[in-house]
Amino acid sequence: MKGNKIVEITSISMMAACISICSWINIPFIVPFTLQTFGVFLALKVLGGKRGTISIALYIILGLIGMPVFSGFRGGLYHIMGPTGGYISGFLVTGLVYYLLKRFFGDSVHTICIMIVSLIPCYLFGSIWFAIAYTYLGKPIHFLHIIGICIVPFIVPDILKILLANFIGEKLNVINSER
Numbered sequence: 059m060k061g062n063k064i065v066e067i068t069s070i071s072m073m074a075a076c077i078s079i080c081s082w083i084n085i086p087f088i089v090p091f092t093l094q095t096f097g098v099f100l101a102l103k104v105l106g107g108k109r110g111t112i113s114i115a116l117y118i119i120l121g122l123i124g125m126p127v128f129s130g131f132r133g134g135l136y137h138i139m140g141p142t143g144g145y146i147s148g149f150l151v152t153g154l155v156y157y158l159l160k161r162f163f164g165d166s167v168h169t170i171c172i173m174i175v176s177l178i179p180c181y182l183f184g185s186i187w188f189a190i191a192y193t194y195l196g197k198p199i200h201f202l203h204i205i206g207i208c209i210v211p212f213i214v215p216d217i218l219k220i221l222l223a224n225f226i227g228e229k230l231n232v233i234n235s236e237r
Contacts, residue, residue: 066109073101073113074120077149078127091212092129096219098149099173103227107157114153118146141195144187145208148180155179173220181209 080097084090102110121133128137128146138146156176163172185204192199 069105070109070113070116073097073105073110074116077101077114077117078120078125081127081129082131084129085215087215088211091215093219094129094146094149095177095216096223098152099220099223100227102153102156102173102176103169103223104230107153107160111150111153111157114149118150121146139191141188141191142184143191145180145184147187148183151183152176152180170220170224173224174217177216177220181212185209 077094077097080093080100083093085092098110098114101113104110105113117127118138121127122135122138124134126133137143153176156172159167159172159175160169185201185208188204188208189199189201
């Protein structure tokens with residue numbers, strides 16, 4: 059029983075590290091994006107909703123205490139309080155929604171659908187935070203403009219990251235089940 063706890067803690071820690079590494083990978087495009095979302099969904103797919111959400115929380119806590127785990131090798135409360143910090147916090151909401159949907163629907167709904175639905179609260183939470191942060195900085199911004207710059211350009215890349223996380227997660231689960 060004790061060995062299982064060690065494996066569980068190690069797995070959660072490794073996925074938090076994976077999310078961190080994914081946040082450092084910056085893909086230049088019209089709007090640059092990172093692989094953070096991929097790391098979040100890989101953690102949820104591999105560890106399940108509960109443990110995956112714990113790994114997301116660990117990632118956020120590491121960033122809050124100043125570890126450079128966020129994009130651009132940044133960390134600290136200041137980064138979370140900035141305009142894009144709501145999306146990082148929104149990953150935790152994504153994990154919780156994923157966990158609840160998986161518990162409620164189980165395998166009756168495909169995991170990819172659950173992942174996509176779980177991303178919506180992250181977009182909402184992050185966009186609302188973005189609007190608050192910009193207004194606080196004295197730069198009011200229209201919500202439709204926020205949707206145009208903070209959500210629309212990321213929909214296709216995020217769906218591709220979800221598909222990749224699901225594919226790799228299934229391969230990793232097959233490897234684990236063969237042991």
